[in-house]
Amino acid sequence: MMRRRAWRRALKPAALAIWRERGRTLLAVSGLAIGVAAVALLVALGAGAERALQATLEQQGRNLLVVNAGRTETDVLRGGSRPFETLELSDWQAIRDQISGLERAAPIASGAKTLFYDGQVLSTSIIGSTPDLQHAKNYPMVVGRFLDDFDVVHRQRVAVVGAFITRELFSGEWPLGEQLTIGGVPFTIIGLLQAKGTSPDGSFEDDQIIIPISTAQRRLLDVDYLDRIFVQASTQDALGRVERDLRTLLRSRHGLDLTGAADDFVIRDQTRLLTAQRQTGGSFSRLIAGLAALALGLGGVGLLAVSLLSVRDRFGEIGLRLAVGARRRDILWQFLGESIMTAALGGLAGLGLGLAAIHFGENLSRWDLAFTWASVVIPFGVCLGIAIVFGAYPAVRAARLDPIAALHSP
Numbered sequence: 001m002m003r004r005r006a007w008r009r010a011l012k013p014a015a016l017a018i019w020r021e022r023g024r025t026l027l028a029v030s031g032l033a034i035g036v037a038a039v040a041l042l043v044a045l046g047a048g049a050e051r052a053l054q055a056t057l058e059q060q061g062r063n064l065l066v067v068n069a070g071r072t073e074t075d076v077l078r079g080g081s082r083p084f085e086t087l088e089l090s091d092w093q094a095i096r097d098q099i100s101g102l103e104r105a106a107p108i109a110s111g112a113k114t115l116f117y118d119g120q121v122l123s124t125s126i127i128g129s130t131p132d133l134q135h136a137k138n139y140p141m142v143v144g145r146f147l148d149d150f151d152v153v154h155r156q157r158v159a160v161v162g163a164f165i166t167r168e169l170f171s172g173e174w175p176l177g178e179q180l181t182i183g184g185v186p187f188t189i190i191g192l193l194q195a196k197g198t199s200p201d202g203s204f205e206d207d208q209i210i211i212p213i214s215t216a217q218r219r220l221l222d223v224d225y226l227d228r229i230f231v232q233a234s235t236q237d238a239l240g241r242v243e244r245d246l247r248t249l250l251r252s253r254h255g256l257d258l259t260g261a262a263d264d265f266v267i268r269d270q271t272r273l274l275t276a277q278r279q280t281g282g283s284f285s286r287l288i289a290g291l292a293a294l295a296l297g298l299g300g301v302g303l304l305a306v307s308l309l310s311v312r313d314r315f316g317e318i319g320l321r322l323a324v325g326a327r328r329r330d331i332l333w334q335f336l337g338e339s340i341m342t343a344a345l346g347g348l349a350g351l352g353l354g355l356a357a358i359h360f361g362e363n364l365s366r367w368d369l370a371f372t373w374a375s376v377v378i379p380f381g382v383c384l385g386i387a388i389v390f391g392a393y394p395a396v397r398a399a400r401l402d403p404i405a406a407l408h409s410p
Helices: 002-020 022-060 089-098 132-136 149-153 163-170 213-221 239-253 270-280 280-315 317-321 327-364 374-399 403-407
Strands: 064-069 072-073 079-084 101-117 120-129 140-143 158-163 179-182 186-194 208-211 228-233 267-269
Touching: 022 280, 022 327, 022 374, 064 239, 064 270, 089 101, 089 228, 089 239, 101 132, 101 163, 120 132, 120 163, 120 213, 132 228, 149 213, 163 186, 186 208, 208 213, 228 239, 239 267, 280 327, 280 374, 317 327, 327 374
Parallel strands: 120 208, 158 186
Antiparallel strands: 064 228, 064 267, 072 079, 101 120, 101 179, 101 228, 140 186, 158 208, 179 186
8 A cells, every 4th residue: 555655656746757858758768669669560470470370281281291202313314303103092092991090081193284275275283182182181162062982983074173273264253064175185173272372382272173083093194103192180199190100001011111121202291391481480580589679678778878867867856855755765666657657658659660560561561460469468568677677776776865965966
C-alpha cells in the first residue's frame, strides 16, 4: 500500500517533467521506438517463417518419406548419371503390406511427354500413381475426382490435370470430360488440381498430369520400374522407425546384404529437409536479431543519457523537494517513473511503427510475416525492462543527492 501511494505521488511530477522536457523525451522515445519496431519485426519474421514451414508441410504432406531410386555414374558423359531401375511395383506392395506404422504408400513412375489439345502443343510431366498419392502428397481438387482403384486395375486412360496446364491449354476454364492426347494416346480429364507451386526440392508441381500407374507404365512410358515411392507414416514419432524398416526391407529384397553393396535407393525425410531449409535461413534471422539488439541497446543508452542530463539540470528542484520534506524514495520513484513512462511511450510508438512495417512488408515484399501477440508482448516487455535497468542509476543518483549541495548547485 505504501509503495502504491509513493507511485501515485511520483507519477504527476514525472508526467509534468516529461512534458517540460519534450525535446529530450522525444530523443529518448525515438531511439527506443526504433529498437522496439526492430524487435517486433524480428518476432513477426520468425512467426512467419514458422507459419510458412507449417503451410509447406501441410501442402507437401505430413510425416512423408520419399524412397528414390538411387543414381549410378556412367561413362557416357563426365559426371553423367542414370537412375537405378531396381524399385518395382512389388517393392511398393511389400512396403504397403509389411511395414508397420504406415498410413499409406504411393508408387511413382514419371516421364516427360507432349500434350496435344485443339491444335495446341505443350510439354509436361506425366506422373503415374495410385489413389493414395492424393492424400500422401495432399493434392486438393478444384473440381472432379482423383484416381480410384478401378482406374488402376483396368488401366483406364483418365487424367488429373495440374493448374498450370488448365491455365495454359484451357484458358483457366474447367475442361472436365475433355479429351487430350498424351504421347499419341487419348486421355479423358476427370479432375483438376488446385495450384501448389514449387515443392521443397525445387520441382514445379502445377505442370504435371497424374494418370493410373498401370496406364503410365504400359501405354506411355513402357517401363517396369518406379522412380520413387512416397511413404506416409501414421505419426511423426513413427518416422524414424518406418525409415529404418524401409531400409532393412529394401536391402533384403534387393539382395544388398548378401553382397555388402551400398543402397541402390535413397530415403529422404521431407520434414528434415524443410527444417534444414529453415536452419539455413537462421543466419539471416540472427543478423536481424543482432541489429534489433543493437538498436534497443542504443535506445537504452539514449534513455540513460537523457535521464542523467535531466537529473543534473534539476539539482535545484531535487534539493528544494528534499528540503521541504520529500523523502528520498519519493525522488527515486519520480525519476524511475519518468524513465518508465518515457520507455512506455517509446514502446507504444515502436509497436505502431513495427505493426506498420509488418503490414507493408507483408504486402510489398515476398517475406512471410505473421502478427502474433508475441510481436507485441516481447518488444514492449523488453522496452520496460530497459527502462528499469537504464533508469535505475539516474534515479538512485537523484535520490542520494545532498539537499544543501543540490540547492547551492548552479
